[in-house]
Amino acid sequence: MIYADNAATTPMSPAARETMVSLLDTCWGNASSLYLHGQRAREALENARAEVANLIGAQPREIVFTSGGSEADNQAIRSAAALGKRQGKTHIVSSAFEHHAVLHTLKALEKEGFTVTLVDVHHDGLVRPDEVAAAIRDDTCLVTIMYANNEIGTIQPIREIGAICREKGVLFHTDAVQAVGHIPVDVVEDNIDLLSASAHKFHGPKGTGFLYARRGVALTSLIAGGAQEKGKRAGTENVPAIAAMATALREAVGKMEVRRAYLTRLGDKLIDGLGQIPHSALNGDRDHRLPGSVNFCFEGIEGESLLLLLDDRGICASSGSACTSGSLDPSHVLLAIGRVHDVAHGSLRLTLDEDVTEADVDAIIRETADVVAYLRGFSPIWRDLMAGKKQFIL
Secondary structure, X not given: OEEOEOOOOOOOOHHHHHHHHHHHHHOOOOOOOOOHHXXXXXXXXXXXXXXXXXXXXXXXXXXXXXXXXXXXXXXXHHHHHHHHHHOOOOEEEEEOOOOHHHHHHHHHHHHOOOEEEEEOOOOOOOOOHHXXXXXXXXXXXXXXXXXXXXXXXXXXXXXXXXXHHHHHOOEEEEEOOOOOOOOOOOOOOOOOOEEEEEHHHOOOOOOOEEEEEOOOOXXXXXXXXXXXXXXXXXXXXXXXXXXXXXXXXXXXHHOHHHHHHHHHHHHXXXXXXXXXXXXXXXXXXXXXXXXXXXXXXXXXXXXXXHHHHHHHOOEEOEXXXXXXXXXXXXXXXXXXXXXXXXXXXXXEEEEOOOOOOHHHHHHHHHHHHHHHHHHHHOOHHHHHHHOOOOOOOO
8 A cells, every 4th residue: 555645644653652652651641730740741741741842843832732733723713813802903814724623713714794805816825924014904913824834735825925914913823733743943033922723633643732822922711611721722731642742842843854865766757657647747847845845736637536546556646635634625726726526536645754755656657647548438528639629727
């Protein structure tokens, strides 16, 4: 099997698993308890907080542990909205290709009286900082732009956008779920006020993540209950999983440069190979993208059929976000960069990790080309295109 869907999830690293299993035996106490078992858990919890904070340039007190990226996104956006509303500011700026954890939260806030401006991401999948600046108004309380897109892998000019927000006195949140652990992230240098991350995207356990909130940014708790996480997130902390997340992040950051160089080379090879398939196109900018993240459209086919046939040949891939895999609609990300519905339906997302070899990439290229040709062989759309009854788009 060739696993090429690491943007959906990654397997736990052996070191993260070892940390988690060890603490399940030794730190099963409640971190809020005063007796020895509780204090052992508290020590492990705070050590993990300090490590996670250090790895993104934050302070330990600025880290709140959550159930993952979606919860962190929700809490960050709703906290900024609550702060803004108290100041009479109810306008939010975002982009059209954010994760649904962001977009659906913004939709809910619109029903509560907020207004939202979604800036374009253009054909290259990149937000323009000057357009973000132009969208900011006197009543803007928040700008939320993802660090790297989860479907096409394009990396946004976060540092420049953050600087604009800082200059204008507007809070800046970034959904960094796909970025943390894969590319350098420093919340201070990047001018970030709020940042969301999820452990299972960098070989940690599922169900665990964190929210960075710059000191002075008051958070609104989404969960009513106890005073855990200094009152910012009620519920007994899952210390073994949190500690495993810290281990996974330390590993990811430690080998980041070597991994980036290797995956960039494999990604370039994959882009070149898939680009040889007639009437195909890479989605998003070739250079400003996560290493090993490749998203292609193939005209005249359905992405779901492509995925099923690739799976039959031992290749695990996706057509977009795993969070919307049950939807029949084309990717909102691909529509946002200008792909028409017919083309957007024929998309393929491949996200590599360091266990993928060059031979694996050769196999992906070969099998994808073969499956695309096979599907086009009995596609009425493809026959119309070849007969000139329809015009090719790609």
